[in-house]
């Protein structure tokens with residue numbers, strides 16, 4: 001079966017006063033129907049830019065290279081060659097038709113993504129009407145209530161009449177999820193959707209997203225800086241560092257047997273994963289206009305040797321699981 005989302009060698013570059021910088025470099029992955037892929041990395045590793053580039057919401061002036069294909073679900077209009085969309089060469093008008101209908105995104109801070117002066121119900125209805133102008137008002141309302149139920153919003157009729165500021169942080173995030181799902185997309189990108197929430201609410205939203213994955217056969221790209229969350233929700237994980245994927249594999253495998261020193265560092269720094277005492281990774285993510293010549297992690301890596309600085313290491317397949325597990329490190333050889 002073809003994957004829902006197929007990304008191959010995606011590179012995003014931005015113009016700055018110091019020249020072009022590359023927040024996303026040569027990123028490749030596949031996302032199958034009903035699968036959850038966790039994208040994890042410290043702040044500044046390019047996760048949001050990757051998501052925005054796939055949604056066609058990257059900053060003006062940015063340039064994208066590579067390939068990104070969205071394969072439409074059979075239920076959304078059949079199969080065949082006409083049912084894949086080239087996300088990188090689609091025009092803005094075509095992207096508007098895809099966003100919400102085929103691929104949606106939930107952002108970290110729902111308050112900035114919601115319109116403060118419109119009732120929640122109106123915003124969900126709007127997300128449906130954009131794609132289904134033919135629907136009668138009563139039908140739109142019915143679909144909106146259904147979306148609210150999918151997002152497990154209690155008392156949906158009452159909540160629909162409220163404004164965003166009248167909702168708690170958790171309910172606002174649920175409202176965002178209802179908006180994102182209202183037009184029935186098959187791919188959902190969730191960019192740190194629980195980072196602004198307290199632990200209990202965070203858990204509820206994670207449970208909800210996981211349930212939706214099964215119920216709606218949703219393919220989920222789940223972005224987080226917290227490797228602990230990945231263990232709870234993702235089937236597979238891709239670890240990003242300075243714009244590149246440095247390790248990729250089944251979530252359980254990567255968490256238990258990480259192969260890249262950066263992933264090891266993230267595990268030692270994650271409260272829910274660290275086996276001994278918590279230990280943060282020394283140093284900081286390098287500035288994109290001052291990247292080391294070889295492995296971008298080298299300045300922070302305790303295994304560094306001269307070879308690490310010669311060139312950017314390739315993603316190398318793990319000998320024990322070559323089909324599924326890869327890491328961008330010379331130690332893999």
Ligand SMILES: Nc1ncnc2c1ncn2[C@@H]1O[C@H](COP(=O)(O)OP(=O)(O)O)[C@@H](O)[C@H]1O
Nearest residue numbers: 014023042043044045046047048049050059288
């Ligand atoms: N509009 C922009 N102009 C210049 N640099 C940007 C812009 N947006 C993001 N960046 C840079 O791109 C890198 C990746 O950012 P981002 O994708 O937001 O990382 P993450 O989501 O992993 O924290 C960072 O170094 C950030 O400073």
Ligand code: SF4
Nearest residue numbers: 295298301308329330
């Ligand atoms: S390539 Fe070298 S510097 Fe980079 S992570 Fe591997 S050992 Fe460390």
Ligand SMILES: [Mg+2]
Nearest residue numbers: 047048049191
């Ligand atoms: Mg981000």
